[in-house]
Ligand SMILES: Nc1ncnc2c1ncn2[C@@H]1O[C@H](COP(=O)(O)OP(=O)(O)OP(=O)(O)O)[C@@H](O)[C@H]1O
């Protein structure tokens with residue numbers, strides 16, 4: 434990761450090249466003409482395609498969306514396979530509920546979901562997904578998308594091939610147990626800039642994907658996570674290491690299997706639960722009535738007193754979750770959270 438200092442140095446080095454050019458680059462005439470076009474609605478397909486690029490921004494977001502779908506399907510085992518760092522194919526296999534036959538026509542259609550009924554039900558949604566956009570967006574940016582699925586009601590698994598719009602183009606019986614396997618082949622084949630960026634950042638993205646699985650793994654101890662790398666294209670660099678987190682009893686066991694016993698022995702799990710008031714605090718009667726309505730629970734795995742900072746701070750890993758959802762937080766957010774916990 435680049436530090437601010439490294440970044441500053443990089444910017445400084447670029448300056449002379451910028452000066453050499455002399456005057457500011459002028460926008461090309463064709464761009465100006467575009468800017469002066471009358472306002473018009475974009476074609477439906479263009480809108481869908483642009484939106485997919487917002488949902489699926491890099492290879493790690495494909496993995497994130499598919500892993501979240503697997504967790505929403507109550508899987509206890511999730512295997513991620515990256516072929517050529519995911520540039521040739523990304524496969525996520527789970528042993529969750531599978532997709533019922535009656536849902537399959539809609540499964541990858543835009544804004545089609547089994548997780549949200551109406552805007553009002555947003556408050557009570559417990560699943561990771563609910564927008565009904567992920568599979569559709571993955572189809573839009575992949576050369577080929579395949580889904581194999583089987584529920585406990587099905588005699589055999591079925592393999593579906595989907596086109597860029599998320600429609601099923603073929604269906605056949607397949608071997609496989611209960612669960613779902615999604616494969617996205619050649620992601621970003623149709624967005625050259627994203628594809629080039631994905632190629633350039635392939636090793637970094639592979640470690641980002643491992644971090645992502647660690648983040649979900651830590652909050653789902655009972656789920657087994659596997660990351661497998663295979664290489665198909667000749668000329669690729671050294672293959673990254675595979676990674677496995679078995680299903681374990683609790684979070685502390687998770688820390689042990691992921692980061693090792695030495696670190697786990699220096700950490701402890703704390704849990705605080707506090708009722709908070711949803712009533713009007715200026716109205717004592719309402720305040721009293723609403724107390725205990727809801728409770729906030731804070732679970733934390735923190736260093737114990739006397740732990741070795743060299744071991745505890747190694748790698749600078751901080752994982753924060755809200756409702757089991759990993760979130761990115763800055764150091765200042767973390768300080769604020771800790772002061773709240775104190
Ligand atoms: N691994 C899976 N196991 C079982 N059902 C799945 C799986 N993946 C997708 N589905 C079904 O397909 C639907 C569409 O999935 P998709 O990820 O596109 O949308 P979503 O999860 O509902 O919302 P979001 O776009 O926010 O992720 C889901 O609502 C779910 O019913």
Ligand SMILES: [Mg+2]
Nearest residue numbers: 498502562567
């Ligand atoms: Mg989803």
